Amino acid sequence: MLERPEIVCLCGSMRFAEEMRAANRDLTFAGVIVVAPGEADEGDEGAGEVVTAEQKAALDALHLAKIDLADRVLVVNPGGYVGESTRREIAHARAAGKPVSFTDPV
Template identity: 80%
Template sequence: MPDRPEIVCICGSARFAEEMRAANRELTFAGVIVVAPGETDEAVTDEQKTALDALHLRKIDLADRVLVVNPGGYVGESTSREIGHARATGKPISFTDPV
């Protein structure tokens, strides 16, 4: 057994919040440490969105790999940026649906 569990960062559109929660549950029960986008029921300002986007890139930096939750193959602008960051930093990336 490794010294620590694998760390996976979940990425995906906010519209797939339930699917990301399901992936989080599945990975957690499999013994994985999961980092995921922050969730809020409130509207966020442009400044807050910029800060949250930057924070999520740091979460990718912490992870061993990235899981993109993309039902139907959908990947939006923010998720595309996160995938690009993960690729630039050499993180393995997997998708829930073919792209």
Template identity: 75%
Template sequence: MPDVPDRPEIVCLCGSARFADEMAAANRDLTLAGAIVVAPGVFARSEHDAAGVPTDAQRAALGVLHLRKIDLADRVLVVNPGGYVGESTTREIAHARATGKPVSFSHPVAESDPS
């Protein structure tokens, strides 16, 4: 593990819930590199998940909470295997850019994506 500076970099992960495994790997890699990682906290994708699917109201609240996580971060890493960036992630990218946060991507963005 590297030396941890007095104020480690804070990285916010963004991306589709379908990439929960890839986000977990990015979280691990960044944490082992000495960063503080903030990421979506709920990845329930179907009624078969142990915690169930969040309600529409919960999803809306989680979306706002994630924007506040972006506000706390020094930069944003979009986890986007195959170049996929969905509607919620596009909104998060726009928020990050509007607040002056650098945005990078784990994979090249798909050609059809306006992000």
């Protein structure tokens, strides 16, 4: 029987969506199963549907469940940036005993 591939959950600000996509691609080509935050327009750009507070809360809870599924967490943090939501996700991962690494020094 084949060994299950490692599962990595990406965390980070969606302002770094392109960097997250690149990390997802690189990890996937390395044979890793990647789970990532759901992308949703929060209205900042003025295009697309605006996410309601209830939808945002549901997405946040779903992402914590993705962290629970993962073997480890990779924080995509260009320039060392870690926002409030990402800090909460890091704390959740560490409380669950998940290793946490960063793409950039913090």
